Amino acid sequence: MEDLILMRDNPSCYLEDPIVDLSNPTFLTKDKLCGRxxxxxxxxxxxxxxxxxxxxxxxxxxxxxxxxxxxxxxxxxxxxxxxxxxxxxxxxxxxxxxxxxxxxxxxxxxxxxxxxxxxxxxxxxxxxxxxxxxxxxxxxxxxxxxxxxxxxxxxxxxxxxxxxxxxxxxxxxxxxxxxxxxxxxxxxxxxxxxxxxxLNNLNIDGVNELVSQSLNTFPRITRPLALALISKTQGNPLFLHQLLESLRLHGLISFNLNSRRWIWDMDKILNLEVSDSVLTFMVEEMLQLPEELRHVLKISACLGSSIKLRAFDILAPELNVDLRDLLRQVVEKGYMLRAPGERIQFAHDKVQEAAYEMQTDTEKKTNHLNFGLILCLSVIDGDEDELFFLSMSQLNRGDMSSLPTPKRTMIAALNHKAGCRAWELSDFPTALSMHQQGIANLPDDHWSSEYDLSRKLHLSAVEASCSLNNIEVTKELAQVVVRNTRNQDDKLKVSFIASKCLLQCDQLDESREVSSAILKQMNERMKFRLEKMTNEQVLSMKLSKNQDRDKFLLDVYISLVAVMQQSKSSDRRRFPDLGLRMMEITLSNGLTPASGMAFTVLSAVFASAGKADLAYKLAKIALRLSDKFDSNRYRGRASLGLGGFVAWAKEPLRACAEIHLAGKQFADRCGDMVTSFSNQQFYIMYLFCCGTDLEKLQPLLKKQIERAMKREQHFASVSAYGVYWASQFLR
Structure with missing residues (x-):
């Protein structure tokens, strides 16, 4: 009865004669999801x-x-x-x-x-x-x-x-x-x-379903074979596919022309010794292929899981091999597949891994280096990003110890180019890896013989590692630059990057020490006299003649302010000093995109001293200055200062909420998640105080609580919880 049901439901498999090329009988393991x-x-x-x-x-x-x-x-x-x-x-x-x-x-x-x-x-x-x-x-x-x-x-x-x-x-x-x-x-x-x-491996029913449909034979007949196969493959589908094909090639599964069905030699299959690893088994199977097919599989495995055919076209003349024809043959054997966009890819990651493991470690490194050099010479001056990164990947995985120093230096420069391009494409791990590979390829005396390239590689690597919040690498690279660079600005720059990384990772004490050391090196001293100026006089001030230096200096102070805001120590007592010094730099030297932060910090100082009118005036100037320079980075912080400290005493609460909503959007644009979170917190609180529809407010509160818990900001999460439960009660 079960056979009749199968014949009714799947006639092409169980009722009709299997379509087989009698000159070379093969079967296709089904793509159907068996046992799932x-x-x-x-x-x-x-x-x-x-x-x-x-x-x-x-x-x-x-x-x-x-x-x-x-x-x-x-x-x-x-x-x-x-x-x-x-x-x-x-x-x-x-x-x-x-x-x-x-x-x-x-x-x-x-x-x-x-x-x-x-x-x-x-x-x-x-x-x-x-x-x-x-x-x-x-x-x-x-x-x-x-x-x-x-x-x-x-x-x-x-x-x-x-x-x-x-x-x-x-x-x-x-x-x-x-x-x-x-x-x-x-x-x-x-x-x-x-x-x-x-996803676990298939059980016996799943294995039997796959074998039954592959051999176009009823499950009750294939079950003994399925039991033998599951004992050798543990039900791993990939292993099972490979073993079935191997049994066919060795004649242990064959097509009987008289009965027009697949038959198998059960005794030999039971006694067959099979590796307990799919990878080992696949390597053993590949070793039985002709030498030229093994060669093209090794080449492909070195290049990657999915490769442009143009890469093989570049390699073929140098290797003196018709790679296109060999690729066609491995595709026919099922090891690789044609892919859209003139590409070819391995049928499975394990196939690539098996092809790669056919090579010794020395062969792998030699092949990577040779392929990288061939590809690099063909694409170095072009705009083929994919082949350029492929060539650099190959070079970096090869053994370059035998190369002469000039060639290794050239590869180091190419790594810098690749790292900068990866940075532009926002792949920061690749950017850091490329820069570090470039540094590794430099000669021992590179700070004297290749100073400019050494400087570029190290500065770029510091920036990339900071973007990954990799404190140890950032500090290590920054120290190398400080010890070896001839440029004082470079020392200050990498120290500030390290300070930012420490702040982002909540290492506040060390961040404060680094920022303070930068200010000391720049001979910063507190000496300020507050001048009486109207809003318009401030906004029409001249621009700083040394924009980069003054902006950098203000950014260092901003970093220190951020440390003090998050710190529980007595450092907060220095907050007014920092605000006054930032204001002095702005009024003495002229405006920069960061100048608004001087007014924001000083606004917070006056607000805490109860001088609401002056604090409000300074906060409004800060926001207008940020708008003047169209700076998302400082707009978000200026909005936080205005709405969070003083606007509530001068403007309607609904207007304060809108200030914080805009501030969150500005902060999001520049990746300032701390400022974004704080603006969102105030935005929700003001909406609650305005009597906003609680059904609309609660999803915002839930999301804010989740963000607070992820950032381990317990006070923020508790306050958000409080508003959330209050909104529940009021409903």
């Missing part, structure tokens, strides 16, 4: 929940995570007419920095441009410009197709930010939130994230 009914149902359930923003599918290598996620999400998004985009992380990091994430956002740009109405496109453009301002240009490097949606002035990008990583995160988040409001539902699939629906 529970996991499929769970993913479907989560997808239909509007509150679910993401699904993580985890499991061991070869368990079928990618196939499960892609098959189910492709079907669900098709049924719901949603956008569906997928991308795969390259664990060798040979591709363009940030391309894995950027590619799916770029595909969304293309689809939205193609399908959106004129009114939808206009609404998205206006909303993005309002939310991001000049920061919209940050997206242009990451998303080339953004120009299809809106015009972008790349020269207008603001270089001012507090946390570059948060800056980029905010712009991408704003982009997807804005576009998704005017388009279909959007689903992204990121494969091989490497960090939920956990």
């Amino acid at each position: 009914k529970e996991e499929v149902a769970r993913i479907e359930s989560l997808f239909m929940q509007r509150s679910c923003n993401g699904i993580l599918v985890s499991g061991g290598a070869g368990a079928g995570k990618s196939q499960l996620a892609y098959s189910v999400m492709a079907r669900l998004t098709s049924q719901t007419e949603s956008y569906f985009f997928k991308s795969k992380f390259d664990q060798t990091k040979s591709s363009i920095p940030f391309s894995t994430v950027g590619s799916v956002f770029n595909q969304l740009c293309d689809e939205f441009h193609q399908n959106a109405t004129e009114s939808q496109s206009t609404a998205v453009r206006i909303q993005l410009e309002a939310a991001l301002g000049s920061q919209v240009a940050i997206l242009a490097d990451i998303l080339p197709s953004l120009f299809k949606i809106m015009s972008v002035d790349s020269s207008a990008t603001s270089s001012e930010y507090v946390d570059r990583a948060m800056n980029v995160s905010f712009t991408l988040r704003t982009f997807i939130e804005t576009v998704s409001c005017y388009s279909r539902r959007v689903t992204f699939l990121f494969d091989d994230v490497q960090f939920t629906v956990h």
Whole structure:
């Protein structure tokens, strides 16, 4: 009866004769998700929940995570007419920095441009410009197709930010939130994230289903074979696919022409010794391939999981091999697959890993170096970012100890170029890695023989490590620069970067010490006489003749102020001194983009002393100065100072709430999450005091509580909790 049901439900598999090339009988293991009914149902359930923003599918290598996620999400998004985009992380990091994430956002740009109405496109453009301002240009490097949606002035990008990583995160988040409001539902699939629906290996029923459908034979007949296979593969789908194909090639599974069905030699299969590791098994299988096919698999494994065919075209003449023909053969054997965009990729990560493990460590390093040198010479002067980063990845994984010093120095310079490009594309880990590789390739006496290149590499590396909040690396690199640079400004710059990194990681005492040391080196002393000036006189003041130095000096003071605001020590008593000195620098030397902060700090001093009128005047000037220089970084802080300290005594509470809402938006644009959080806190409090609809207020409170708990800001979370429960009670 069970056989009849299968014949009715799946006639192509169990009723009709299998379609087999009798000259070379082969079978195809089915793409159907065998033994995954529970996991499929769970993913479907989560997808239909509007509150679910993401699904993580985890499991061991070869368990079928990618196939499960892609098959189910492709079907669900098709049924719901949603956008569906997928991308795969390259664990060798040979591709363009940030391309894995950027590619799916770029595909969304293309689809939205193609399908959106004129009114939808206009609404998205206006909303993005309002939310991001000049920061919209940050997206242009990451998303080339953004120009299809809106015009972008790349020269207008603001270089001012507090946390570059948060800056980029905010712009991408704003982009997807804005576009998704005017388009279909959007689903992204990121494969091989490497960090939920956990995927175990198949059980006996799942293995039997896969074997049954692959051999077009009823499950009751294939069950003994399935039991033998699960004992050798532990139910790992990838291992199972590979073993079935190996059994066919060795004649242990064959097609019987008389009965027109697949048969197998059960005794030999049971006695067959199989490696207990899918990787070892695949290496053993590959070693039986012809030498030329093993060679092209080794080359491909060194280059990455997905490679442009142009890379093989560049390598082929130098290696004296017809790589295109060999690639065609490995594709026919199922080890690699054709991919869109003139690319080729491995059928599975384990296939690449097995091909890579066929080489000794010496072979790997030699191949990486040779491939890198060949590729580099062909693309160094072009604009092919992907091949350039591929060449640098190959060089950095090779053994360069045998290269002469001039060539290693040239590679160090190329690493600096690659690191700067990675920084522009907002891939800070790659930027830091490239700069560190460049430093490693410099000669021992590089601070004397290659001073300019050493200086550039170290300064760039300090900046990249600070963006990653990597304190140890930042401090170590900064100390190297301080010991070796001939430029006093470089010493001050890297010390200030280290101070910022320490502040971002809540190491307040050390941050204060570094900032104080910078001020001492700049011969800073407190000597101030407050002059009587009108608002307009301040706003029309001359600009500083030494903008960079004065802005840097004020930024150091701002960093110290931030330390004191977060510190519980007696350092806060120096707050007035810092504010007065910042004001003196501004009034004596002229205006810079940071000058508004002098008025903000001094405003807080006078507010705490009960001088509300003067404090309000200074806070308003601070905001106007920030507007004058169009500085998101300082606007957010000026808004916080105005609304948080004095505006409540002079303006309606609703107006104060609007000040903080604008301040949060400015802070978000430059990645200043501390100022953003504080502005949002005041915004919610003022809304509550204004009697805002509590149903609208409670979601904001919940989100603020979550942010406070993540940042371990217990006082803020307690105050937000208090307002939340008060709103619950009042309802």
